[in-house]
Amino acid sequence: MTPVPLVPVELAAMADADGLVRVADLRRYGVTAREIARWSASGVLKPLVRGWYSLAQDDDRSxxxxxxxxxxxxxxxxxxxxxxxxxxxxxxxxxxxxxxxxxxxxxxxxxxxxxxxxxxxxxxxxxxxxxxxxxxxxxxxxxxxxxxxxxxxxxxxxxxxxxxxxxxxxxxxxxxxxxxxxxxxxxxxxxxxxxxGHVDGKAESPGETRTRLALTLMGLTLESQYAVTDGDFLAVSDLRVAGTRLLVEFDGFVKYSRADPYRLERCPSDVLVTEKVREDRLRELGWVVLRIIWSELDDVAVLRRRVERALALADATAQTLVTLGTPSPVSGL
Structure with a gap:
């Protein structure tokens, strides 16, 4: 991350709660145009619109x-x-x-x-x-x-x-x-x-919203935030295709790696391991899990083929469970 220049005390004092600074206030305080230009060139001030700047901010946002x-x-x-x-x-x-x-x-x-x-x-x-x-x-x-x-x-x-x-x-x-x-x-x-008319307050991300809309337009009936339980095991999936054993998850495709190997807090790679364990358990319980990524939401033909294959697999899995006489896990919240 690029170091942020130190903000002079007088600038910080004149900024509002959002870090905005008005040029008129600077000039009234006696700050010259040359000083403003120097602060802008060094990154202390960031130009926004005519007459307004924002203070440099040190953060790790994406x-x-x-x-x-x-x-x-x-x-x-x-x-x-x-x-x-x-x-x-x-x-x-x-x-x-x-x-x-x-x-x-x-x-x-x-x-x-x-x-x-x-x-x-x-x-x-x-x-x-x-x-x-x-x-x-x-x-x-x-x-x-x-x-x-x-x-x-x-x-x-x-x-x-x-x-x-x-x-x-x-x-x-x-x-x-x-x-x-x-x-x-x-x-x-x-x-x-x-x-x-398709609003669903259970959705937890834009990707989940777009996934639900795409599958709904394909004629599928969906249940949001569908919970599967088995003893003390609980897994909540983004979507379930109603009447089937198909669970659908939107995958934001985050970077599954640890930027700093010496940091101990939870990172994307830990999430990946947790998700794999969770999905392995769901499959053991007879569920089919379909993960969808951003690019597939823009290619309806590819998405439809994947959904049809997953539905066929879910149907076959359900038939196998019936043949084996395996009871369905408790599910749905």
Whole structure:
């Protein structure tokens, strides 16, 4: 990780709680343009939008997490710059609420005006017209509105990914989503409404949401967070194909290695070993486990073939268990 330059005390004192620094405050304090340029060149200050910088931060976030953080900082700066005339909307509001985005261009900040109906766009910023009745606080539209807006802006799937997470975390209800859909009725809203009919607050990741949607569109009936127990053994699978012995897991394909061999805390390789032991036990109990990765979600033909083979294997396994007279394990929560 690249070392972060030390932040001068006076800069830290003038930054707000989110680490934003306004140039006007620096100049009022007597900081010269040359000093600001030097701090920016050294990495102490990071330019966001005209008139605003953020302090350098030392963290171990992933590249994707840093992009989300940078987007949130630019969004905050633009909201402050417009001084109450606009709030974060669409995927920018999702980021502000800590909700996942899908297929979103984080180079572009989206804001909604709070009073007038004029919209405009320039590189880095889209200002949308005010939507009467859309709830918001000082910085962002409410989560349900942001969920629907995100789907109207790009892929409807982005609405479902965000909605699953928002319902899971208790930030929205299905009733709130219905109200937001009514509020934002217009071109594209029928598609967003249709896909939001598949909301499932049990989903625990965007990949799980996309997997469930893909299999549902293939005509399968699914049960989320399906639990299999056997004595003191408990395994909760992302999905079960109803009426079968097929369990489906989404695999985010994390790096299964230990970056520092001398660190003792749990790392991805430990997770891999645990998952293998868990799946071995499930197979011993007569379950078929199908793992799906990101790339397969974008290749429906490949995914369908794998699912069909897994279903055939699950059916054969069930027939074998019936022949052997093996009782089914207690399952389902």
């Amino acid at each position: 590249a994707w997490e840093r992009r989300r953080h940078d987007h949130a900082q630019r969004t905050r700066a633009l909201v402050l710059q417009l001084d109450g005339a606009a709030v974060a909307s669409h995927h920018s509001a999702l980021v502000m609420h800590g909700l996942p985005t899908y297929a979103a261009d984080l180079r572009q900040v989206h804001l909604m005006r709070t009073q007038d109906d004029h919209s405009r766009r320039r590189p880095g910023l889209t200002l949308h017209r005010c939507v009467d009745g859309a709830g918001h606080d000082a910085t962002s539209v409410e989560p349900a509105v942001a969920v629907v807006q995100a789907g109207l802006l790009g892929s409807a799937v982005s609405s479902l990914v965000a909605a699953d997470a928002a319902v899971h975390r208790g930030l929205v209800t299905t009733d709130a989503l219905d109200e937001a859909l009514d509020l934002l009725r217009g071109p594209g809203s029928a598609g967003v409404r249709r896909i939001l």
